Structures are given as C-alpha cells and as structure tokens.
Amino acid sequence: MKAILCTHFGTADDLELADIAQPQAGPGEAVVRVAAAALNFFDTLIIAGKYQHKPPFPFSPAAELAGTIESVGAGVTELVPGDRVMGYMGWGAAREAVAVPAQQLVKLPDTLDFERASGLTVTYGTTLYALRERAQLKPGETLVVLGASGGTGLAAVELGKLMGARVIACASSDEKLAFAHAHGADEAVNYAAEDLRDALRRLGGEHGIDVVYDPVGGPYAEPAVRSLAWLGRYLVVGFAAGDIPKLPLNLILLRGCDIRGVFWGSWTKREPLAQLTLMTDITRWCADGKLSAHVHAVYPLGEIAAALQAIADRKVMGKIILRP
Numbered sequence: 099m100k101a102i103l104c105t106h107f108g109t110a111d112d113l114e115l116a117d118i119a120q121p122q123a124g125p126g127e128a129v130v131r132v133a134a135a136a137l138n139f140f141d142t143l144i145i146a147g148k149y150q151h152k153p154p155f156p157f158s159p160a161a162e163l164a165g166t167i168e169s170v171g172a173g174v175t176e177l178v179p180g181d182r183v184m185g186y187m188g189w190g191a192a193r194e195a196v197a198v199p200a201q202q203l204v205k206l207p208d209t210l211d212f213e214r215a216s217g218l219t220v221t222y223g224t225t226l227y228a229l230r231e232r233a234q235l236k237p238g239e240t241l242v243v244l245g246a247s248g249g250t251g252l253a254a255v256e257l258g259k260l261m262g263a264r265v266i267a268c269a270s271s272d273e274k275l276a277f278a279h280a281h282g283a284d285e286a287v288n289y290a291a292e293d294l295r296d297a298l299r300r301l302g303g304e305h306g307i308d309v310v311y312d313p314v315g316g317p318y319a320e321p322a323v324r325s326l327a328w329l330g331r332y333l334v335v336g337f338a339a340g341d342i343p344k345l346p347l348n349l350i351l352l353r354g355c356d357i358r359g360v361f362w363g364s365w366t367k368r369e370p371l372a373q374l375t376l377m378t379d380i381t382r383w384c385a386d387g388k389l390s391a392h393v394h395a396v397y398p399l400g401e402i403a404a405a406l407q408a409i410a411d412r413k414v415m416g417k418i419i420l421r422p
C-alpha cells in the first residue's frame with residue numbers, strides 16, 4: 099500500500115511516496131482504511147524537526163483521519179469492520195491504511211462525510227477545550243480570534259458564536275475576513291491594514307476584550323494583551339507567525355487578567371474521558387450543520403508537498419485534506 103514517508107528532517111519536497119506493508123491490528127487497535135487525512139500547520143514543523151514531538155523515522159505526517167474499519171485487534175469490542183470512524187493519532191495518517199488505538203477513534207454519524215470529519219478533531223477539539231475548559235467563555239462576552247480564517251481560527255469563530263459570545267475576527271486580508279464573517283464573526287479587523295491595538299480599543303470600548311484566542315503569536319500578542327478587560331483571559335494556542343512573543347508582566351498586573359496555556363494534546367492524555375465527551379459534542383454539532391469543518395482543498399496523497407506549501411504560504415481558509 100502507498101504511504102508518505104518522512105525519512106529525515108527537511109522540507110515537504112523531501113517526503114517520499116513509498117510502498118509499505120499493510121498494517122496489522124495489535125491488541126486494542128483497529129486498522130482503518132483511510133478515506134481522508136487532514137493536515138495541520140504543525141505538519142509543516144514536524145517534518146522539519148521543529149515541533150515538540152520528533153517521531154522516529156520513517157514516519158508519515160498527518161495527525162487525523164477518517165475512514166472505514168478494516169479489522170480489529172484483540173480486546174476491541176466497540177468497533178467492527180465496516181464502521182465509519184474519525185480519529186486523532188499525532189502523526190502517521192498520510193497513508194492508505196493505518197493501525198490506531200481503538201479508544202482514539204469515534205464513530206461517525208451517517209450525515210458526516212469523510213473529508214469534513216477527518217479535519218474535525220485537532221482544530222475543533224483544541225478550540226472547544228480552549229474556550230470551554232481554559233477560558234470558561236460566557237454568553238455575551240467578547241472573544242477576539244487571531245488568524246480567524248485558519249484551521250483553529252475558524253473553529254474559534256464558530257464555537258465562540260455557538261457559545262453565545264460576540265466574536266471579533268482578526269486576519270491579514272479582507273478575503274479572509276469575509277470568510278470569517280460568513281462563518282459567524284460579528285466584527286472584523288484586518289491587522290495587515292489597521293493597527294491591532296487601535297482596532298481592539300475601538301471595538302472593545304471602555305470594558306475591553308474578555309477573551310483572546312491566539313494561534314498566531316508574533317507581533318499580534320502584545321497589542322491583544324493590552325486590549326484585555328479586567329479579569330480578561332488570553333489563550334496561548336500557537337505561534338504560526340514564527341516568533342514566540344515575550345510580554346511585559348506589568349500588563350497582566352494592571353488588568354488583573356490571566357494568560358492561560360492551551361495544550362490540547364497533553365490534556366487528551368490526562369483526561370481521555372473528557373476529550374471523548376468534547377468530541378461527541380463536536381461531531382453532533384457538525385452533523386447538525388452547526389459547525390462547518392470547512393475544507394479549503396483536497397489533494398491526492400502524492401501531492402502532499404503542494405498541500406503543505408499552501409499552509410506555509412498562509413493561503414488556507416479552513417482545512418487542507420489528503421485523499422489516499
């Protein structure tokens with residue numbers, strides 16, 4: 099069967115399309131025939147050796163997938179061959195079939211297609227954990243989302259609206275902001291054209307911003323923290339801009355605000371049952387049409403280099419999917 103293999107750290111052009119043996123389901127595992135594998139920003143880092151996880155070689159990128167159960171190993175009772183599932187595995191999904199721990203797979207409702215389902219777990223899982231568990235976002239609060247048209251950003255716009263917040267989408271182009279607006283954002287800031295601090299001062303008014311969701315970092319973090327309300331919460335989600343911001347701590351003191359780290363992958367290991375509940379909500383909302391799980395483009399497995407380049411070039415709105 100075909101698999102994308104990373105045999106050494108490098109660029110997307112160093113990835114190889116190889117023939118490898120079919121996987122076997124070990125105890126507690128299920129083999130999934132992959133119908134769709136979703137890419138994330140961190141796939142651009144993991145193949146370069148710049149991510150927090152450095153898998154042993156050779157490995158396949160792509161952390162999440164959707165497909166059909168082909169076989170199950172000893173002890174697996176909740177899944178049977180033929181079941182439609184989606185799941186998360188950190189890396190390894192860019193291949194035609196893969197063995198996954200059964201507890202990391204969730205059955206799909208009939209109305210949810212494989213391509214949208216494959217990209218649901220990381221972005222919406224991270225974001226619901228961030229907004230619900232870390233920020234404790236309340237109805238009527240103002241939520242600022244940076245990088246609002248990206249994978250996690252779009253999830254924050256949609257989940258923020260679903261949780262009753264007033265959502266201010268921030269992104270680098272009017273096209274991206276129109277996209278965020280079409281997915282529920284109430285207001286928009288083009289931070290490539292307007293100073294972010296001025297815009298958030300105007301939109302936050304005297305009260306300020308209750309919650310900032312930041313998957314971008316770089317030059318936007320400090321103006322976003324300066325916009326926080328008393329008891330505001332700033333969610334550290336990621337650093338797509340490259341630079342890890344350093345903040346003057348007097349800003350936190352003066353606003354009586356919190357900086358809260360969001361490490362969803364670690365939380366899923368510490369709280370597997372809570373993660374299952376969260377994914378059940380997300381899957382149902384997506385099947386009911388309350389979340390879009392928007393797919394920007396679908397690439398054949400062999401075109402993974404172009405797919406990763408689109409993410410690195412900041413061109414993507416929603417998700418990039420691979421079809422093995």
Ligand SMILES: NC(=O)c1ccc[n+]([C@@H]2O[C@H](COP(=O)([O-])OP(=O)(O)OC[C@H]3O[C@@H](n4cnc5c(N)ncnc54)[C@H](OP(=O)(O)O)[C@@H]3O)[C@@H](O)[C@H]2O)c1
Pocket residue numbers: 138139140220221224245246247248249250251268269270271274313314334335336337338339340360361362363409410411412414416
């Ligand atoms: N903490 C967690 O548990 C967790 C979970 C998942 C992902 N993450 C992290 O969250 C970040 C975003 O992930 P994602 O999948 O949402 O990425 P994405 O879909 O590629 O979106 C990232 C956004 O960042 C903005 N950006 C600014 N400078 C950029 C640059 N130099 N290159 C690329 N994008 C840039 C872009 O929006 P504009 O053009 O509008 O600025 C882009 O839409 C990543 O750092 C990822 O590792 C963290």
